[in-house]
Amino acid sequence: MTDSAKHDEILLSCQNVSFRYHKGPWILRNINLDIRRHERLGLIGPSGYGKSTLSRLLAGYDSPTEGEILWKGKKLPQKGFCPVQMIYQHPEKALDPRWKLKRSVSEGWQPDEELLKRLNINSKLWFSRYPNELSGGELQRFCVARVLAPDTEFIIADEMSTMLDAITQAQIWNVLLDEVKKRDLGLLVITHNNSLAEKLCTRIVDLRDINGAF
Amino acid sequence: MKNMRKHGILNRRTLTLIIIALSVIIILAVTAAGFIMDEELYAPHFAEKNLPPSGHHLFGTDWMGRDMFARTVKGLSVSIYIGLLASCATSVIALFLGVIAGTFGKYASGIFNWFVDIFMGIPHLILLILISLLLGKGAKGVAIGVIVTHWCSLGRIVQAEVLALKDSQFVKASEKLGKTKLWIAFHHIMPHVVPQFIVGLILMFPHAIMHESSITFLGFGLPAEQPAIGIILSEAMKHLTTGMWWLAVMPGISLLIIVVLFEAIGSHLRMLLDPYSAQE
Numbered sequence: 005m006t007d008s009a010k011h012d013e014i015l016l017s018c019q020n021v022s023f024r025y026h027k028g029p030w031i032l033r034n035i036n037l038d039i040r041r042h043e044r045l046g047l048i049g050p051s052g053y054g055k056s057t058l059s060r061l062l063a064g065y066d067s068p069t070e071g072e073i074l075w076k077g078k079k080l081p082q083k084g085f086c087p088v089q090m091i092y093q094h095p096e097k098a099l100d101p102r103w104k105l106k107r108s109v110s111e112g113w114q115p116d117e118e119l120l121k122r123l124n125i126n127s128k129l130w131f132s133r134y135p136n137e138l139s140g141g142e143l144q145r146f147c148v149a150r151v152l153a154p155d156t157e158f159i160i161a162d163e164m165s166t167m168l169d170a171i172t173q174a175q176i177w178n179v180l181l182d183e184v185k186k187r188d189l190g191l192l193v194i195t196h197n198n199s200l201a202e203k204l205c206t207r208i209v210d211l212r213d214i215n216g217a218f
Numbered sequence: 219m220k221n222m223r224k225h226g227i228l229n230r231r232t233l234t235l236i237i238i239a240l241s242v243i244i245i246l247a248v249t250a251a252g253f254i255m256d257e258e259l260y261a262p263h264f265a266e267k268n269l270p271p272s273g274h275h276l277f278g279t280d281w282m283g284r285d286m287f288a289r290t291v292k293g294l295s296v297s298i299y300i301g302l303l304a305s306c307a308t309s310v311i312a313l314f315l316g317v318i319a320g321t322f323g324k325y326a327s328g329i330f331n332w333f334v335d336i337f338m339g340i341p342h343l344i345l346l347i348l349i350s351l352l353l354g355k356g357a358k359g360v361a362i363g364v365i366v367t368h369w370c371s372l373g374r375i376v377q378a379e380v381l382a383l384k385d386s387q388f389v390k391a392s393e394k395l396g397k398t399k400l401w402i403a404f405h406h407i408m409p410h411v412v413p414q415f416i417v418g419l420i421l422m423f424p425h426a427i428m429h430e431s432s433i434t435f436l437g438f439g440l441p442a443e444q445p446a447i448g449i450i451l452s453e454a455m456k457h458l459t460t461g462m463w464w465l466a467v468m469p470g471i472s473l474l475i476i477v478v479l480f481e482a483i484g485s486h487l488r489m490l491l492d493p494y495s496a497q498e
């Protein structure tokens with residue numbers, strides 16, 4: 005593969021994806037979407053339109069009711085470290101409440117001091133704490149560090165900064181964008197905030213335009 | 219003012235610990251006393267028949283002149299012992315089956331739910347009596363009866379907890395970080411299930427004890443020569459009309475107190491083990 009072909013490679017692809025919870029109404033209907041390596045895709049839309057549902061499918065947390073999600077043309081690997089990693093809106097739910105943060109942050113790999121420092125993680129003070137002793141912004145830094153493992157190739161950020169204050173939001177996005185550019189990672193930003201998407205992304209898709217369910 | 223409030227919070231936690239410790243001590247003391255008790259203490263003394271409670275005989279004596287306090291302690295100790303054995307065994311079964319049902323997909327859950335529905339559908343007492351009769355009454359029959367009938371509700375709690383955890387964001391994240399199912403079961407699921415399980419186990423004791431007493435009372439449990447609390451109560455019923463109220467009332471209240479103590483341990487332990495409310 006030439007460099008430019010690699011640059012343009014389709015990483016994640018939705019092929020006629022439909023989804024509903026149990027026997028409920030269709031949340032997603034016939035979604036077709038390709039996400040390439042070179043782009044930073046923003047997926048926008050008002051809340052309740054299925055953005056989080058789609059991100060869970062893309063990350064392999066759930067399987068589509070119909071259709072397929074492809075990673076580089078194949079099914080996402082079910083076992084082992086997943087190249088697609090998700091950062092979620094509620095960091096307190098993404099961390100085991102009975103685990104100290106040192107253990108959580110190194111669950112998939114051992115983040116280096118330099119990265120922790122850039123994320124403003126106070127390892128001396130925070131590593132020995134439990135999640136309910138830190139704020140949402142502090143916890144989200146841990147979740148970002150946790151998914152930036154060497155084997156990660158694609159990051160899905162689902163309303164990652166919605167619950168955070170402006171300063172924390174800017175800090176975390178700076179680090180994440182730096183890493184994405186430096187390591188040529190794919191990035192999908194999910195938000196209901198259009199101006200945030202415009203600031204961060206190279207292409208923006210409105211879920212209402214591609215979702216046949218609405 | 220601020221100091222006083224701090225003091226109040228500290229006291230509540232300490233108070234919880236004191237209640238648990240006291241209950242444990244009383245239960246252990248009764249059990250131990252029953253075990254090491256000299257048989258002479260509850261042997262018949264026909265010179266001291268039908269005495270009401272007094273300083274000398276705290277719970278009075280029966281129609282054979284047996285000291286009712288000693289008999290009650292002995293009876294409670296037997297009941298607690300059988301209750302403990304049966305509760306522990308049935309809880310381990312509940313944990314095992316609940317974890318399996320929660321972990322291994324639809325079929326395991328289906329089979330598990332089917333069994334639970336059957337066991338929960340039949341009244342415990344009937345099943346207990348049947349099993350006890352089948353196994354020739356006695357302590358073994360009672361214990362096995364309790365074991366067979368009591369794993370369902372705790373098993374279902376364990377299963378529900380496992381299912382909720384499996385769906386949780388931090389378990390999904392762990393899977394995607396490359397952890398195996400078995401690893402997750404040990405490191406993420408177990409630490410959440412075990413505290414719930416321990417509380418459930420302790421709250422099982424009073425159930426087991428009450429069931430043991432009630433089928434013994436009905437004559438399907440322990441043999442009449444054993445000083446079990448159910449035997450004491452059923453004998454007392456025959457003499458109630460003669461006005462010897464203490465024969466039933468004193469042992470009955472004692473049994474109630476033991477049950478309440480177990481409930482107290484369970485509910486206070488839950489307050490201590492729940493990290494979300496306890497660390498406030």
Ligand SMILES: Nc1ncnc2c1ncn2[C@@H]1O[C@H](COP(=O)(O)OP(=O)(O)O)[C@@H](O)[C@H]1O
Nearest residue numbers: 025028031049050051052053054055056057058
């Ligand atoms: N676990 C679930 N079970 C049933 N319905 C759900 C579940 N999660 C989300 N939904 C429904 O799916 C729809 C889309 O939700 P979601 O994907 O969270 O939207 P968004 O992220 O765009 O706000 C909503 O109507 C929501 O009520």
Ligand SMILES: [Mg+2]
Nearest residue numbers: 055056057163
């Ligand atoms: Mg959402």
